[in-house]
Amino acid sequence: MWGAVAGRDFSLPLLIGVCLLVSVPPALFHGYHYVEGLTVTIAQSALDDGNWLTPHIYNARWIERPTLLSWLIAAISLPFGHVSPFIARLPIILSLLSGILLVWRALRPVASAEAAVFGAALFLASPIVMRYYVTSVADIPLAVVLFGAFLVWWRSYATGRISLSCWIGIGGLLAVAALMKGPQPVAYFMLGLLTFVAMTSTWWQIPGLILAGFLAAIPTGLWYAYVFVPGDQSEWLRYTRLASPGIAQPHPLANAADFFFESLPAALMAIALLLTGRSSVKKTVPQNFVLALSCYAFACTVVILFWPAEVNPRYVLPMVLPLCVLGGIAYDALSERRTVLVASGICITTVLLGYAAVHSVFDGLITPAYIHSKISGAQIVELVRNAPAPIYRTDPRAGLNEFSYVPSRVTTIRANTISTIAKPAWIVVPSTDAPAIIAQGKGRIMSRLALDHSILLRFE
Numbered sequence: 001m002w003g004a005v006a007g008r009d010f011s012l013p014l015l016i017g018v019c020l021l022v023s024v025p026p027a028l029f030h031g032y033h034y035v036e037g038l039t040v041t042i043a044q045s046a047l048d049d050g051n052w053l054t055p056h057i058y059n060a061r062w063i064e065r066p067t068l069l070s071w072l073i074a075a076i077s078l079p080f081g082h083v084s085p086f087i088a089r090l091p092i093i094l095s096l097l098s099g100i101l102l103v104w105r106a107l108r109p110v111a112s113a114e115a116a117v118f119g120a121a122l123f124l125a126s127p128i129v130m131r132y133y134v135t136s137v138a139d140i141p142l143a144v145v146l147f148g149a150f151l152v153w154w155r156s157y158a159t160g161r162i163s164l165s166c167w168i169g170i171g172g173l174l175a176v177a178a179l180m181k182g183p184q185p186v187a188y189f190m191l192g193l194l195t196f197v198a199m200t201s202t203w204w205q206i207p208g209l210i211l212a213g214f215l216a217a218i219p220t221g222l223w224y225a226y227v228f229v230p231g232d233q234s235e236w237l238r239y240t241r242l243a244s245p246g247i248a249q250p251h252p253l254a255n256a257a258d259f260f261f262e263s264l265p266a267a268l269m270a271i272a273l274l275l276t277g278r279s280s281v282k283k284t285v286p287q288n289f290v291l292a293l294s295c296y297a298f299a300c301t302v303v304i305l306f307w308p309a310e311v312n313p314r315y316v317l318p319m320v321l322p323l324c325v326l327g328g329i330a331y332d333a334l335s336e337r338r339t340v341l342v343a344s345g346i347c348i349t350t351v352l353l354g355y356a357a358v359h360s361v362f363d364g365l366i367t368p369a370y371i372h373s374k375i376s377g378a379q380i381v382e383l384v385r386n387a388p389a390p391i392y393r394t395d396p397r398a399g400l401n402e403f404s405y406v407p408s409r410v411t412t413i414r415a416n417t418i419s420t421i422a423k424p425a426w427i428v429v430p431s432t433d434a435p436a437i438i439a440q441g442k443g444r445i446m447s448r449l450a451l452d453h454s455i456l457l458r459f460e
Contacts, residue, residue: 002346006114012104015117019096019124022356025364026134027089031374036088036136037400038062042070043083044404054227057396058403060412063227064239066220068179069138083404088136095141096133099123102147103321106154107328110285118346119328122269125352126320128262128313133356138180139314145180146188147321149173150296153193157205158286167208171215178220184240186216188318191303192296199295200288241309252305259301262313263320265348269327270297272334272341280333290329297322376451377405380426383448384408387458389424398454399428418445418459425459 005011032040038057045056052071055062072091077083100120107116123129132140149170156162170189178186190213197205224236237243260267273281274294281290297319304315327345335342363369380402384391391408393399394415403410413421415433423444429437434455438445441459449456 006117031371032401043074046074065182115331122266122324143317171212174216195299196295266323273330373401393428
């Protein structure tokens with residue numbers, strides 16, 4: 001049944017249609033969630049206050065890492081003057097489409113049409129990708145850009161010669177990736193290729209790799225130098241999970257299990273292929289292609305497995321795309337010998353995509369869900385309209401998603417300065433701090449609206 005559909009000319013457009021079905025309705029109707037408010041607020045601050053190079057969350061400086069995604073969203077929003085939810089999520093939708101096309105394009109010259117579509121479907125059906133279908137964070141765009149750099153390298157390597165212009169182009173793509181979330185994720189490309197070079201003894205690639213890394217470091221290094229003020233280094237160490245408060249005992253086995261299930265069914269198919277050996281791979285697959293994909297997917301992932309801090313599965317999103325290509329190769333290699341395994345992979349993929357489609361239609365169009373922040377944002381607007389007063393908040397993340405819907409100016413202050421602000425005022429504080437702040441107000445501070453992990457107070 002899969003072959004009857006995936007082997008037709010309309011199979012790739014059909015998969016693209018599924019991608020749009022699972023992403024566009026939620027992008028239009030879902031409220032901001034997770035840390036989308038951070039991305040949106042930085043973009044809006046660039047529009048309102050001109051804070052383009054030095055990111056700000058309202059009046060508070062935020063220099064954890066470069067924020068290319070926010071800058072891009074702000075640039076798209078320039079004609080409108082404000083950031084809308086769909087514009088904030090548009091780069092994510094385009095990244096999903098690009099990821100599908102990159103996996104399909106990597107497979108089509110070396111595998112059957114059915115295998116190429118299967119590999120592309122694996123990307124869209126990976127649980128870790130499904131989680132970020134409409135989440136305006138940089139992880140999926142970052143993974144796609146890094147894999148694009150890998151494919152540029154592979155195409156040149158497969159021809160037997162990598163030109164200087166190719167290494168310069170790769171350096172440009174890596175620079176874009178580094179401006180997304182800082183230099184650490186670029187290790188997926190650098191460590192992957194270094195491992196491949198060591199395993200194949202192609203040491204002649206080292207100068208080009210150094211050049212690409214140097215070019216990638218220039219814009220990111222300039223950004224860090226531009227925003228730096230004494231004391232920022234502690235914030236950067238915290239972000240890299242190298243500061244002493246963030247160091248924890250590594251959990252490699254738990255991390256490995258987490259990564260495996262988050263990248264199902266691509267991980268299942270890729271591991272099955274690697275365990276069967278080279279003899280089962282079709283002759284159309286170039287020599288060392290499977291090795292190159294494996295080095296790219298696993299070299300940095302192994303480091304993350306043992307990282308001495310709490311590890312989020314989204315850190316390994318760059319691993320998913322090469323696993324999907326390996327899964328497509330596995331489709332051709334195992335279809336005759338391991339029919340049940342391949343059929344299981346197809347079934348899991350189809351079920352996950354079906355679930356995502358139903359979820360998107362019902363939650364976006366029929367019974368709207370996941371709109372809590374949108375509702376709360378409208379309630380804040382109504383409260384402030386009925387009782388105008390300045391809006392403050394005491395925590396960098398307090399009310400971030402809800403305030404993304406509020407057109408009023410918001411000011412960040414310290415909790416110990418609440419008594420000094422002009423009254424009346426609206427104040428958003430973390431839920432854990434609210435009781436003490438209300439008690440200190442001696443009847444002048446009242447709780448008005450419960451938000452996500454925070455509370456909106458009125459100070460008379």
